[in-house]
Amino acid sequence: MSSVRAGSLVTDVDTWWREVGNAALVGTARRPVPPLPDLGSAQVRARASAAPREEALLDAAALGAAALRAGRRLPHAEAPDSAPDDRRPVAPRRAVQLLELVMTQPPAGAAQRTGLLAHWLQAADDAGCRVPHALLPTLLELATGTRDLRRPTAAVVDERGRWLAGLRPDWAWVAEAAAGADARTASRAAGSSPILEEWARLPSADRVSVLAAVRAHDPTEGRELVAATWHTDSARDRRAHLDALRIGLGPEDEPLLETALDDRAGTVREAAAELLDALPGSARALRMAQRLRPLVRRTGMLGRGLEVLLPDEPDPAAVRDGLGKPPPRRSARGWWLELLCAGAPLELWPELTGADPSATVNRLADAQAADALAGIRRAVRVRRDPHWAAALLARGWDPALVPALPRELRERVVLKRVDATSERPHEIASVVGAVDPPWSPDFSVALVSRLRASKLGSAMVVATMPHLLAGLDPAALDPLERWLASTGADQTLTTHLRNLLQFHSVKRSISEAFR
Secondary structure, three states: OOHHHHHHHHHHHHHHHHHHHHHHHHOOOOOOOOOOOOOHHHOOOOOOOOOOHHHHHHHHHHHHHHHHHHOOOOOOOOOOOOOOOOOOOEOOHHHHHHHHHHHHOOOOOHHHHHHHHHHHHHHHHHHOOEOOHHHHHHHHHHHHHOHHHHHHHHHHOHHHHHHHHOOOHHHOHHHHHHHHHHHHHHHHOOOOOOOHHHHHHOOHHHHHHHHHHHHHHOHHHHHHHHHHOOOOOOHHHHHHHHHHOOOOOOHHHHHHHHHHOOOOOHHHHHHHHHHHHOOOOOHHHHHHHHHHHHHEEEEOOOOOEEEEOOOOOOOHHHHHOOOOOOOOOOOHHHHHHHHHHHHOOOOHHHHHHOOOHHHHHHHHHHOOOHHHHHHHHHHHHHHOOHHHHHHHHHHOOOHHHHHHOOHHHHHHHHHHHHHHOOOOHHHHHHHHOOOOOOOOHHHHHHHHHHHHHOOOHHHHHHHHHHHHHHHOOHHHHHHHHHHHHOOOOOHHHHHHHHHHHHHHHHHHHHHHHOO
8 A cells, every 4th residue: 555545544534433423422313324434455344234323333433443543653663772680579479469459459448548559669668679560550650640659669660660661751750769769778778878979969859868868877977968068059958958967866966057057048047946956965055044044033932933034135146046036926025035945955944943844834834934835845845855745744735745755654645635535536636646656556455445435436536547547556456346346327437447457457468478
């Protein structure tokens, strides 16, 4: 067939195909099916005997779809280079079966698929395994639509997955995410850190995660990475890198933080001041203590009263230490008092008041020193002081203080608060979320028991579902099974409990499959 003939044939087939569509739309009773066009070398002919119009329409639909697909030219004729060999072994057979199940038929519902996939990908990365080739397209499609899955996916698709992603523009994110994944994998190994040239070339988001991994095993090397590019990084990156220094923060970080107090960006100066709040032995803490000391005085014949004065306008040195412009609708002097109390060592208060943390908190409350208490709360949160946290929690609930308590006491305090909020679903999520996952077996079982005992059990489960998914220990699965068996006609509760059980059952199976 000549090229001219081929061009006219495509036009003829396209016209005929539109007529077939019109016949299907209005019905064969109102419009006849157009006869088959000449399909050239395919040698396709109409039926020898006249067929009913309905059969003729079905014949035309089948033949037309095949003819149009067969007649399209590929966008390029050159075959891609061969994929390089994978470096990782494929995941165990049982793990692969679970991955396919989660991707195609998520056991706990589509809403929980991302959580299970993230757990599978992390378990595979920890085990040094890769995704099997047959599942790469499906996984890449899911990760393309869910940004939270991109970096963990890039870590385990290996060489074949990266080669495959390079063939489609919408999978271009894999190349950038894979570079960060390689750096993070290397930085997780003790004593392994990226060289400065590699660090400088990483995308911003990946540099933060690499820095966090390096700080976890070598805070000094992490700090040196930050210092190496400090003067060329954007203010946004400098702020993000300071936030990562919270991991392994120590006195050795003080010189860099003091330098950051003079940064040209206000957000960077603010971050540096917050980090120095967590270092009660720093030079800044001593400066803040010197400013606070004359503002606190004992009163009464026995010295059991307490008076806290407001500071005067800060001098340039105090402004450098963070005593700047207050937030909207805040008293400037009250704001400065809060910052002084947040930055000064907590040990200063017993010295000034002659009382332990509990008595000091009570006296400050009696003195209506709300700004001073707010500053002390900030100091306790970042320094994780259990004695002051317990004293403050005795005066009022604050979920941000709970992590400062030892694990066992933390769980007891939260369970007590759960009892106080058993009829308030709008509060229960922040209460339960104060205990970081994973939870202990005793806490998990006790929490399930309290949720079940609540008159608003269904609403309580809905409100705490994200925390139950993240933290629940397998020891609580049997109590959940018994609760599920007694839910009766409450379909909302039944659905959520069933999804919760299936989620943790599959999550446990994934972990076991990689052992």
